[in-house]
Amino acid sequence: MKKTIDTYRDILKIEQTKEKKLYLATKRLIDIIGSLCGLILLSPLFIIVSILIKIEDPKGSIFYSQQRNGKYGEVFRMYKFRSMVQNAEEMLDELKKYNEQSGPVFKIKNDPRVTKIGRFIRRTSIDELPQLLNVLKGEMSIVGPRPPIPSEVEEYTSYQLQRLLVKPGLTCYWQVGGRNKIEFDEWVELDIKYIKERNLWIDVKLILKTVFVLFGDKNAS
Template sequence: MEAARERKVAEKKAQVREELHINDSIFYLFSKRSLDIIASLLGIIFLSPLFLVIAILIKYEDRKGPIFFKQVRVGKDGKEFYMYKFRSMVSNAEELLHDLLKQNEVSGHMFKMKDDPRVTRIGKFIRKTSIDELPQLLNVLKGDMSLVGPRPPLTREVAEYSSYHKQRLLVKPGCTGIWQVSARNDVGFEEMVEMDIQYIKERTILKDTILIIKTIGVMLKPKAAY
């Protein structure tokens, strides 16, 4: 019974992969992983002075909480992992979330709030510039994430996914992607899913490289990050 169910799930997943024409060639996957390792390692080395400054500022404003914030996210094929960020909120942010859910400003299975009262002063700056995301280079180096791919969702978000939404979990999640460099918080959940599926259909090393370059530009000239 269990074997039959697993076989049916595998067949359905294979069918979706075929429909999306996912680029899973050995050359692409090897090249992508090589790019991830080299770029994330160099990024960690060269950005280490910035990491130190941000760490000091985070501790100076709120000494009670940790420097890094880790959160369970859902990756490729539903595998859970801890995603790292610089802490941009007060130390009891998760406890305060429930009372703020009704003020969600993004449609769909995500929570975003422009003037979130839980965000610290240094948190507003590192969010605006996306510096808070840089520790995810550790996730990339570990292999939990890639530099480019769909953003990894929260477990509570995935619990509300339809089978269509779950297609974005067919590839390894990334630090950046199409919607991050084009619209960010200006789009709703359904539009984000469309952009992720578009990436999954069209991903190549050239496209990944272009998105990484565009991401650097977004970080230097931030618009709708919060």
């Protein structure tokens, strides 16, 4: 039976997630300023990446959007630079048997669907930069658990659904702590740790750590 947003609101309850108005207001202000500055300052990089994607695949799209679950399971479209071939979704079922990640998440290190420029922008996390638009729109935050795919969420346990208690983000403990080397259960624990303990100082530290691992993270794929 398909879970509804009302069901999420009933299930997703952690005492420590009582939201502080000042923290949330400040976090939102940081999101707006950070995403605006990022979109402006990185616009030359966006143009270069767009050209390279088009050179490799002139008929393909530059951007890729996909439905993801946000806070309380609300569905939104998350943006990325396209790093895979156009028919990547159609090839997924055949590749699922090679999944290297535990739980409902699909991850393989040498995904044959990834293009040449796609390998570079994935390794450097440049493919995720268009999500600054999601942050500006208020669908995501700079810091928060990564937004899951609805089909994955359908397989979540009630405990794992706690990842959806807050807005998803560009970065969190998973991004700076090993990424694809971290099994799904540990990933969930890291996200719940963030949800329980989050404050501005933790957000700032995670942003700074992300800057150091952003370009050339060997665990990205």
